[in-house]
Amino acid sequence: MFTDSHCHLDFREFDDIRDDLMFQCQQLGIKRFIVPGITRKRWSRVLGLAQRYQGITPCLGLHPWWIEKATEQDLWLLQELAVEHNIAAIGEIGIDGAVEHLEKQQEYFAAQLAIAKQLNLPVIVHHRKSHHLIMPHLQRTGLEKAGIVHAFSGNYQQAKAYIDLGFKLGIGGTITYDRAAKTRDAVSKIPLQHIVLETDAPAMPLQGFQGLDNSPKYLPKVFEQLLSLRSESAEVIAEQIEANVNQFLGD
Ligand SMILES: [Zn+2]
Structure with a gap:
């Protein structure tokens, strides 16, 4: 069984194919999906999806x-909805150095971390x-439950800094690209207890799929790539990664 720890199934790209896609994913053993909300307007869609389909955890x-x-x-x-709907994590939040409004980004990142702290929830962090x-x-x-640094890319030192705070790293399409040598090196070295898989679909297509919408059904390809970077067996890795998701979800 696999979990896509970060995919935007609420996006319009999936509107016409969602039923089929969810069925295909079931067949492939991809049974859980963590779907982060990104704006106030979209929160109700994310919450609605979780009611319509099995295995979706809205954030x-x-x-x-x-x-x-x-x-x-x-x-x-x-804050209100997180309590009312017993939300598993606050996310997707973060800071993106490649887009505007850096000051407001930081202000709202801090404010949302404060909400997570107050509700004792983990967070899903976007970085670039x-x-x-x-x-x-x-x-x-200093979040007790830390969370996931989604679409991690960076070197081992950067990975280690998050791990030391208790974070798990969301590993996705990045590691399928030859040019991502630093990230691949980091992913080969960090403890397995800190790895979760993700696609970030419909964004971040894998190598060989550039220009197309990404999809949670490609998660096994990310898993195969991860296997090639690790020394543990497929069974050990698959089992540990699911345990990591369980821990994140508080199960
Ligand atoms: Zn995302």
Whole structure:
């Protein structure tokens, strides 16, 4: 059994194919999906999906790419809905050094970390060119349940810094690219207890699928790539990764 620990099944790209896709995933043994919310407008869609399909865990957050329009009311609502729906994690939140509004991104990242802290929840963190900006926030907040650094890319030192705070690293399409030597090296060395698999579908297509929508059904390809980087057996890796997801979900 596999879990896609990060996929945006609520996106329109899946509207016409979702039923089929969920069936195909079942056949492939991909049975659980963690679907992060990215804006207030989309939270209800994410929550709705979880009611319609088995195996979907919804999370709620304000994603840095859409932070410009976020308001303080969104933060209040986030806290309210997280409690009301017994949400498993706050996310997707983070800081993206390659997009605008860096100051507001940091302000809202800190505010959402504070909500996670108050509710004793883990978080799902988006990073890009921002390890140096994210780390001080995580260190300052000190979340007991840490969470997942999604779509991890970076070197071993950067991986280690997150691991030392208790975070798991979301490993996805990045490791299928030859150019990702640093990340592949980091993924080969970090303890298995800190690895979860993800696709980030419909974003981040795997090598060989550039230009196409990514899909959770490609998760086994990420798993195969991970196997090639690790010394443990497929069974050991598969089992540990699912245990890591269970731990994240608090099961
Ligand atoms: Zn995402």
